[in-house]
Structure formats: C-alpha cells, structure tokens
Amino acid sequence: MKKRRESDLVRQRVSARRSLNLAQSPRPYCHEKTGASLKRAFGRTILPAPVSLSFFDEAYDPFATFLKKLSAAASTGRVLIDMQPVKSVKTAALLVLYATIERLQSTCQDKLIIKTTCCSSKEVSMVFRTYGIWNLTSESRTRPAAGFPNSLSICTMSNEAHRRKDQTELRKVLKYTQKAILQSDMDEGGLLAYNAITESISNVWQHAYDDSFFSTPVPDAHKNWWIIVQHVGDQFFIAVYDMGAGIPATISKKPWAAAIIESISAIFDVKVISSPDAKSIKAAIDYGKSRFKLDNRGKGLTEAKDFVQRNPEGSLLIYSGLGHYEYKTQGDDESLETLSSPFLGTLIQWNLMLEKKDEAENHD
Structure with a gap:
C-alpha cells in the first residue's frame, strides 16, 4: 500500500471543508448568468432553448435572445441546442427557428452545424417531427416517429x-x-x-x-x-x-x-x-x-x-x-x-x- 504523505492529508482536509461549505450554502445553477460561458460537449457548444418557443408577449425577449445566441455560437463552431427545457411551441416561432437554422447551414456551408437533444415534452416532440425540424438537422432517424396526421x-x-x-x-x-x-x-x-x-x-x-x-x-x-x-x-x-x-x-x-x-x-x-x-x-x-x-x-x-x-x-x-x-x-x-x-x-x-x-x- 502506498504511504500517504502530508500533502495528501492537506488536500483531503481542503476537499472536506469545501464539501461542507457547499452543503451548507448551495449555489443555484443559472445558465443565463452574465458573463458565463456556454458549456461544450462532443465538440459542440451547448445552447439551452427557452421554455417557450414563441415571440408573443413576454416570450419575445427570451426567444429573440436565444436566436442571437444561436447565430453567435454557430459563427465559432458547431452547436447543440438543448431542447429539454421547451414546454410549448408556437407555429410562427417554429417557422423562424427553422429559417434561422437553414440560413446558418447555408452561411457556414455545413449541414450539420446545428444538432438538437430530444424534447422532454411529447407534444413538443410531435411538433418538431411534423414540421420537419429533425429532417432539417439530419436527426430524423434517431427521434420519435409520432407526428400530427394530415x-x-x-x-x-x-x-x-x-x-x-x-x-x-x-x-x-x-x-x-x-x-x-x-x-x-x-x-x-x-x-x-x-x-x-x-x-x-x-x-x-x-x-x-x-x-x-x-x-x-x-x-x-x-x-x-x-x-x-x-x-x-x-x-x-x-x-x-x-x-x-x-x-x-x-x-x-x-x-x-x-x-x-x-x-x-x-x-x-x-x-x-x-x-x-x-x-x-x-x-x-x-x-x-x-x-x-x-x-x-x-x-x-x-x-x-x-x-x-x-x-x-x-x-x-x-x-x-x-x-x-x-x-x-x-x-x-x-x-x-x-x-x-x-x-x-x-x-x-x-x-x-x-x-x-x-x-x-x-x-x-
């Protein structure tokens, strides 16, 4: 067995102290924190989608901000849109999102510039399937098949x-x-x-x-x-x-x-x-x-x-x-x-x- 050094004991005490402080005063997670950098995974920037894909009333600012961030992130590399937070979708907003993705694909000359995660809402998932978002992002095969008929x-x-x-x-x-x-x-x-x-x-x-x-x-x-x-x-x-x-x-x-x-x-x-x-x-x-x-x-x-x-x-x-x-x-x-x-x-x-x-x- 490897003999423990004094430095190992110091690191253990520091780690225990940090764990105790975090347990007593947890810090809330906020991905919109000013100046916070977006996370990355599989070589892509992760961009959380807003709860409501809409630009009606109070939903306008979050959706407009999301589109700006999407364009900015795509200008530096590939993007993964996290669709888990989305609970509702409006038809017109979906059209604008589709157009934005298609324009970015053309501008960046990369059909795979934008990818998405699966939706947590079954209804939102059906909307995405029905109106071709996943066909646009080449993810149709790995997404739920159900959509709205006719x-x-x-x-x-x-x-x-x-x-x-x-x-x-x-x-x-x-x-x-x-x-x-x-x-x-x-x-x-x-x-x-x-x-x-x-x-x-x-x-x-x-x-x-x-x-x-x-x-x-x-x-x-x-x-x-x-x-x-x-x-x-x-x-x-x-x-x-x-x-x-x-x-x-x-x-x-x-x-x-x-x-x-x-x-x-x-x-x-x-x-x-x-x-x-x-x-x-x-x-x-x-x-x-x-x-x-x-x-x-x-x-x-x-x-x-x-x-x-x-x-x-x-x-x-x-x-x-x-x-x-x-x-x-x-x-x-x-x-x-x-x-x-x-x-x-x-x-x-x-x-x-x-x-x-x-x-x-x-x-x-």
Whole structure:
C-alpha cells in the first residue's frame, strides 16, 4: 500500500471543508448568468432553448435572445441546442427557428452545424417531427416517429426556384390551405387564401431582398422565404416569413409613405407615436386601398387583411423591424406596438377559426 504523505492529508482536509461549505450554502445553477460561458460537449457548444418557443408577449425577449445566441455560437463552431427545457411551441416561432437554422447551414456551408437533444415534452416532440425540424438537422432517424396526421412540413421557397418558375412548394401549401378552407363555411375562402399567399410571396420577391437596402448584396443562396400551415380541429394558421430588409426599411423609400404615416399618427393613440415601424406596417396595408395608390403593386398586405376579414374570428399578425401590427375581426380592432429588439425580416401570420359547412348550417 502506498504511504500517504502530508500533502495528501492537506488536500483531503481542503476537499472536506469545501464539501461542507457547499452543503451548507448551495449555489443555484443559472445558465443565463452574465458573463458565463456556454458549456461544450462532443465538440459542440451547448445552447439551452427557452421554455417557450414563441415571440408573443413576454416570450419575445427570451426567444429573440436565444436566436442571437444561436447565430453567435454557430459563427465559432458547431452547436447543440438543448431542447429539454421547451414546454410549448408556437407555429410562427417554429417557422423562424427553422429559417434561422437553414440560413446558418447555408452561411457556414455545413449541414450539420446545428444538432438538437430530444424534447422532454411529447407534444413538443410531435411538433418538431411534423414540421420537419429533425429532417432539417439530419436527426430524423434517431427521434420519435409520432407526428400530427394530415399535416404539411415547413416549405422553403428559394430565389433560384422562383426564377425557374418552379412552384412545387407553393402548390403544396395552396392545395393544403384550400382543402381546409373549402370544407368550411368561409365563402370564397380558397380564392382569398390563394390571393393572400401569392401576393405576400410576390412582395418578398420584389422588395425583401432588393440589393439597394443592403450594404452588401444578399447572396442568391440566401434569398429564401418560408411558409408553414397548420390545421388542427377548427383552428387554422398560415405564416409566411422572409429574412429580408423588412417592411419599415422598404416602405421608407416610397413617395406615398410619409402622407399615409402622418394620417395614421393622427388617428392612433399618442402612445404609439414612438412606434414608427408599426405605423410603417399599417401604412403598407392601407396603401392597397388608399387614394395614394397609383399602380397595381403593393397589394400583398391588403390581400392579407381581406383574407381574415371574411372570418368572424380571424386575426392578422405582422412582425418586422421594431414594429408589431395586429388586426382582429372581432370588433374590427387594430393595434400597433413597439418591439423591445428588432425582428429580422418580416413575418405575416393569419389565424382563422374554420367551422365545417354542415355544422354552420345546423346553427342557423
């Protein structure tokens, strides 16, 4: 047996003292501690996901911070997103996360730049399976197989496909959308859905990635936009997202913008005067029906609003820059808000409640 030295006894006493102090005054673990470095495993930076993947209300800041950390971590190497903390997922936030991962894969030229851990929530796991997150991260084989039936994965539309007039992804979205809406009592719903989605995408193609809004032109490989559709029960959601210049930036160069924004400032509460980006979004919507309109362009957001106005419980959400716009058919209510941090690109989301035709007839 090896003879113990005096130094061994000293180390033992120090270790025992530290253990006793820690037991008496435990230090809480906090991965968000200022200045704390992220942990690493298997050559990857571990990034904990927020409890709620959402940018509605109080969830906006944690989710926005998470996306910034994800991009920063990916710029220095591969990343492992810890999905264990996630308890809930919103459709639009999932779309933005998907787009962010796909953009990082393209920017870093590494399809394996982002990996994830398994989700602790079965429902969250089903959402990830259904909408293609694990297919995107090449983890589909090692993840639970269950997903929501009769659903469509997130669709990516590229600039290259648009130039080739390849509308395969768009047709899938429109077919799914029209099938859901035409089964409801929403008159002309299928046509309105087609107009709203195609006009929104047309606006992306014309404006979102215009080189004049960027100090360095956006590479063609990064000029993408993403669509997600979800029909569960009587609830239906559509969201279109791009990572372009954003509505406030693109509308600022329009000769008619100043007059419409001025009229909006006169109508809305004084407290939104500090929200120029939100007013810019509303101006873009109002332009389609205003006396300032001189051509047949810029109908996209007007069509988007027309779509939800035909639904008694519909809403339209738009995020861009520092602006958040929301319209609800109930009460014909519009609200403009200022975000705490800039939203990259533009997200347009329609929320509808669809009632089946036979059920609507029974209520009459």
